Amino acid sequence: MKENITENHLESKRFLMLFILIGAIIAFYIFRLFQYQLIEGKAYMEQAEDNRMLEISDPSQRGIIYDRNGYVLARNIPSYNVVVTPADLPDDEGATQKIYRELSEVIDIPVSKGNVEEAAKTFKPCETDIGIEEIVYIALTNWPYDSTAIVCDVPKEIAMIVSEKGNDWPGISIEVNSIREYPTGNMTSEIIGFLGPIPAALEEYYTDLGFVSGRDKVGYAGIENTMQDVLSGTNGQRIVEVASGGEIIRNIEEPIDPIPGSDIYLTIDTRLQSVAREALIGEMEFWNRQAGKTLSSNGVVIAINPQTGEVLSLVSYPNFENNRMSQIIPGYYYEQLSKDESRPLFNHAISAEHPPGSVFKLSAALGVLNEGVVTPDYQVDDPGKIIITQKYYINDPGSEKSFVCHLETGHGMVDFLHGISNSCNVYFYKVTGGYKDQVEGNGLGIWRLGEYARALGYGEITGIELPGEENGLIPDPTWKRLNLGENWATGDTYIAAVGQGYVLATPIQVLNSIATIANGGRLMDLSLIKEIVSSEGAVTKSFTPSVRWDITKDPVIEKFNDNIPTGEIVTVQPWVIELAKEGMRMVVTEGTSSAQFEGDTTLSAGKTGTAEYCDNFAQEMGLCGEGIGTWPAHAWYVGYAPYDVPEIAVVAFVYNGTEGSTFCAPIVRKVINAYFEFKAIDAANNNP
Numbered sequence: 001m002k003e004n005i006t007e008n009h010l011e012s013k014r015f016l017m018l019f020i021l022i023g024a025i026i027a028f029y030i031f032r033l034f035q036y037q038l039i040e041g042k043a044y045m046e047q048a049e050d051n052r053m054l055e056i057s058d059p060s061q062r063g064i065i066y067d068r069n070g071y072v073l074a075r076n077i078p079s080y081n082v083v084v085t086p087a088d089l090p091d092d093e094g095a096t097q098k099i100y101r102e103l104s105e106v107i108d109i110p111v112s113k114g115n116v117e118e119a120a121k122t123f124k125p126c127e128t129d130i131g132i133e134e135i136v137y138i139a140l141t142n143w144p145y146d147s148t149a150i151v152c153d154v155p156k157e158i159a160m161i162v163s164e165k166g167n168d169w170p171g172i173s174i175e176v177n178s179i180r181e182y183p184t185g186n187m188t189s190e191i192i193g194f195l196g197p198i199p200a201a202l203e204e205y206y207t208d209l210g211f212v213s214g215r216d217k218v219g220y221a222g223i224e225n226t227m228q229d230v231l232s233g234t235n236g237q238r239i240v241e242v243a244s245g246g247e248i249i250r251n252i253e254e255p256i257d258p259i260p261g262s263d264i265y266l267t268i269d270t271r272l273q274s275v276a277r278e279a280l281i282g283e284m285e286f287w288n289r290q291a292g293k294t295l296s297s298n299g300v301v302i303a304i305n306p307q308t309g310e311v312l313s314l315v316s317y318p319n320f321e322n323n324r325m326s327q328i329i330p331g332y333y334y335e336q337l338s339k340d341e342s343r344p345l346f347n348h349a350i351s352a353e354h355p356p357g358s359v360f361k362l363s364a365a366l367g368v369l370n371e372g373v374v375t376p377d378y379q380v381d382d383p384g385k386i387i388i389t390q391k392y393y394i395n396d397p398g399s400e401k402s403f404v405c406h407l408e409t410g411h412g413m414v415d416f417l418h419g420i421s422n423s424c425n426v427y428f429y430k431v432t433g434g435y436k437d438q439v440e441g442n443g444l445g446i447w448r449l450g451e452y453a454r455a456l457g458y459g460e461i462t463g464i465e466l467p468g469e470e471n472g473l474i475p476d477p478t479w480k481r482l483n484l485g486e487n488w489a490t491g492d493t494y495i496a497a498v499g500q501g502y503v504l505a506t507p508i509q510v511l512n513s514i515a516t517i518a519n520g521g522r523l524m525d526l527s528l529i530k531e532i533v534s535s536e537g538a539v540t541k542s543f544t545p546s547v548r549w550d551i552t553k554d555p556v557i558e559k560f561n562d563n564i565p566t567g568e569i570v571t572v573q574p575w576v577i578e579l580a581k582e583g584m585r586m587v588v589t590e591g592t593s594s595a596q597f598e599g600d601t602t603l604s605a606g607k608t609g610t611a612e613y614c615d616n617f618a619q620e621m622g623l624c625g626e627g628i629g630t631w632p633a634h635a636w637y638v639g640y641a642p643y644d645v646p647e648i649a650v651v652a653f654v655y656n657g658t659e660g661s662t663f664c665a666p667i668v669r670k671v672i673n674a675y676f677e678f679k680a681i682d683a684a685n686n687n688p
Contacts, residue, residue, distance in 0.1 A: 061261065063261035063264060076178040077181045079326075080153065080174055081175045082173075088170050097111075102169070181323065182194075188270070193224035194326075196329050199218075220329075222347075230262050239252045269313065280299045280667055283666055298348065299653055301652050303650045306519045353506055357500065358660070360513075363449060365420055367444045368416075370572050376416040380413070381413055382407075384408050386435065401490075403495075405425040406610065414427045418586070423592050442493070445493065446477065446492065453503075455557050456551070459474040460472075479502075480502070512524070521552040523549055552571055603642040605643045609636030611636060636653055637651070639669070647675070647679075648675045652664035
């Protein structure tokens with residue numbers, strides 16, 4: 001009897017505990033329901049509302065780039081992608097497999113390659129080499145209601161076949177995207193650049209501007225990069241209601257239409273660009289054949305209007321084919337470009353810093369006359385070689401150092417004009433650094449030389465609308481102490497006078513310096529932008545010539561006494577500039593490039609340059625001798641025409657080109673001649 005009572009008691013306790021547990025569970029759910037519905041209901045309602053709504057960005061159309069004559073340099077063309085929307089595929093596995101097989105025959109993509117897990121790890125639409133089944137599986141698992149590319153940029157004919165099969169192949173369709181096409185390709189790629197995906201480092205910046213990472217592209221080089229904000233336009237926006245699976249039901253708000261980017265007209269003349277490029281390549285190939293080896297495969301040609309600063313052509317060779325970057329940037333091609341020692345991704349016209357050689361002599365030429373170091377008629381003796389006592393400080397006993405002229409026998413007695421026309425090194429050594437009783441004191445000196453060089457635009461960027469421009473180097477004793485930990489040597493001034501030693505300049509700086517003299521002392525701001533036109537057709541910006549300064553009027557040259565700045569500002573006398581121009585005219589008529597310009601009818605003037613160098617590449621190739629005079633040399637030539645009222649100025653630079661007059665002067669002559677031929681053709685067409 002007691003046992004029954006005990007068992008009943010225990011069973012009652014079990015039931016009680018069970019009821020308590022059930023009650024606790026019910027109470028817990030009631031509490032959670034109360035919490036979800038009343039306490040946190042508002043937050044969950046907002047979250048549900050957010051899940052119901054989706055913000056969609058509609059891409060804008062990128063602006064078109066034209067040359068100065070309206071020739072298209074960059075435009076948008078349709079690209080046809082074959083895409084799949086997994087949610088729209090048939091439920092019948094057999095029907096789906098039939099679609100896969102038929103589609104595979106049309107687009108030449110296998111139905112399956114297996115290994116779905118591995119494919120999913122690296123999957124990128126348009127880039128992954130996997131089968132149709134794997135692509136569908138990845139898309140079905142992650143975004144069943146969104147379209148995913150199976151193959152990109154198919155020919156229009158294939159796109160039409162797939163479109164015609166729309167009723168038979170549910171879930172398979174054609175998506176039309178806009179991609180960039182560059183009709184002139186590598187002829188202008190160093191100017192135009194190319195597009196690429198938004199870099200991870202700038203994702204937040206572009207996202208804040210309304211761009212979509214993974215879809216939208218931005219400029220990676222050239223005008224596409226620097227004028228990104230103008231060309232890109234503004235994406236549109238739609239707020240839509242979506243089902244739980246992601247299917248779009250309707251627009252919730254009035255859509256905001258995308259705003260197309262503005263069109264840009266460049267100052268470039270594509271015809272002249274083509275001539276400049278072909279002249280450069282042709283001249284290099286000719287001299288490479290003559291030498292029986294590759295002397296050079298790297299060069300620059302730039303042409304500008306010296307009166308306005310408009311850039312008419314800009315060639316950096318070698319460059320790249322930007323059409324190969326239109327859909328994606330192929331990894332293998334980018335790696336190939338990156339490893340090329342000629343650096344085709346590097347814009348040599350604005351970013352390469354080289355010793356300018358004898359074209360730099362015009363800086364000293366202006367200085368020695370303007371400062372009264374010598375008079376135009378004063379003659380110094382050029383025996384072909386001089387020996388100086390090189391010192392590093394005042395009480396240094398010094399050591400002998402020799403400096404030679406490019407003409408071994410020398411030029412004899414040389415005055416200002418013949419110093420320029422014959423590119424006489426010894427003349428400029430003596431007038432810039434001083435020499436015994438022939439040129440009193442220390443000549444022009446390094447400090448004043450630097451002032452006149454900077455007045456011509458050396459040592460700072462031109463501001464051209466291209467990324468990566470470098471500012472070159474105009475050295476002085478302070479720079480050398482800070483950067484090399486050495487005192488300035490006597491010979492440093494001599495060698496700087498002829499554009500060697502530590503002096504560095506970009507090709508575009510060299511051109512602008514000579515153009516400044518040709519333009520009567522007015523240094524122009526250079527520009528590639530002729531006009532910007534909005535999507536509505538309104539001109540929002542037109543090119544206007546901008547004078548940075550006029551060295552005959554503006555205070556840009558500080559006067560020095562005994563290498564000490566006086567605070568006094570001097571300008572360049574107009575007669576000094578006229579004499580410098582006369583010296584450059586004599587270069588063509590009787591000087592270092594007279595043979596190359598024989599019979600010239602454009603009345604051009606110019607300056608040759610041969611600049612010795614010993615960079616890392618030359619050292620690796622064993623090209624450098626024991627010192628200056630035994631090193632390899634770059635070739636330079638700058639010319640402009642007509643001599644009296646210049647319309648065009650051109651620089652040609654060839655890496656390891658050996659000699660400026662033979663290698664580069666013919667290139668410049670071809671470009672100048674082409675300019676006047678095109679001018680005559682245009683005049684005839686405008687006045688039939």
